[in-house]
Amino acid sequence: MSVAEANEKLSLGMYVHLREGDAAKNVAALSKIVNDLTAARCCFCMDDRHADSRVCEGSIDHCIRVAVQSGMSLELALRLATLSAAECFGLADRGMIAPGRLADFCVLQDGPEFCISSVYKRGVLASSIPKPGPAGSCICPPFSCRIPIKEELALPTGNLRVIGLVSGEIITEALESSKAGSVHKVVSVDRYRSEGFGVDLVKGFSFVKGAVAASISHDAHNIIAAGVTDEEIILAVTAVKDSGGGMAVVCDGIITVLPLPCGGLMTPLSYEDLLDQIDELAERLQATGASPAAFMNLSFLSLTVIPHLRITPRGLFDGDTFKDVPILFE
Template sequence: MIEIVPGQITTRDLRYPVDAAGIPDLDRDILKAVVIDRYRATGSGVGLVHGFHLQEGAIAGSVSHDSHNIVAVGAGDADIVRAVAEVVRLGGGLAVVSGDDITALPLECAGLMSALPYDEVVRRLAALEEHARRLGAIANPFMYLSFLALTVIPEVRVTERGVFDVGAFTDVPLFEE
């Protein structure tokens, strides 16, 4: 499991006994993280993350150093799918979803930059942060999300192939016996 380190872009490798059917485990803050390949349609990878604190909903974005694949974290599969679908619909962007509520910022320039005026981008970023905060998210969740798949920063990450151990520089299984 990937543990977010507050105030850092590094992560920690956690090992918890989990039942795959019991994910998400909101009591222990164990959420699903998904990375979807934006370029080659090779699929998606799944990991588990601790530290985002979402109690409902999901967040997704196309800002993901260095690959800029779509990354999502959420408290349920349906919300993760909806958040990813919103990023795709926007042609790149950031999204928070919960129930029927969607807050989004289009990043139509390569999924990294917005064509909106500065003041509108600032307003939408604040709305994204507020929506995520109402769902219980850690402060600045999109900053953590943007580094979740960066495979050169220790200790573990999630990629379109699954969980990646940076120290061993290899993909690792999500579950062990």
């Protein structure tokens, strides 16, 4: 979202959410729209962020630090993180320390940085609240997708439409293969039926080798994959299917999978155990040459409500005309 678009939304009485996710980052850019008059209609947002990022950098507290570093006053940043967010969602019982409100608050460490010392929930120190026991097993219907074969991933010859990733954004560019430069194939496989997959080209992953695939693919959460060779893409898709959902990296003949057995989206593991698997997956991802945000970028490539080009099991989708379009320019 640009500053101009954010100001337009504010002028129409809308709320503006400043987000600092793994792929979409606009807190720094949009901090300049926040002032004493607009702060009540602005709040921070922390979605589409991996567990390791939350543990290493933080959540809403990370937004506060980025905003202050970008010139926003600490007082306004705290307003966005607390009262503004509570009012946005109609939570009249929280958002400030006052009579009649829930005693949800944090105590800060001394120093110029916004660093949390302790957290209280309804007046109780959060670290003293017993943690729930180990999670049970997840029930997820088996993936019914048909894995494409190499011949089915062949693209027509000619000038093709290309999905262009935009750094720090979830929008994409509509490019042409004759002008795009280095591109890779991207595949969206229908996980619910034994038919259907779309193939296109994408620019911006910076793969040197290998492929990635995941069952986190907004909003239908089909299996989506991208990579250097058809064989590696097929291996990555197969690994996700065989795991009942997850995130997979194929590189140098090694297949690394982070299983997500709860609907292909979540894991019953504790975050401590999950971080070990994320670290292993990140190490293999780095070996492909792709950016650390590759999985998050991949997950948005099927989100058809966001301009401009997207990929679905039906094929290429134009978010401006809101209809399927052929990959080949006519």
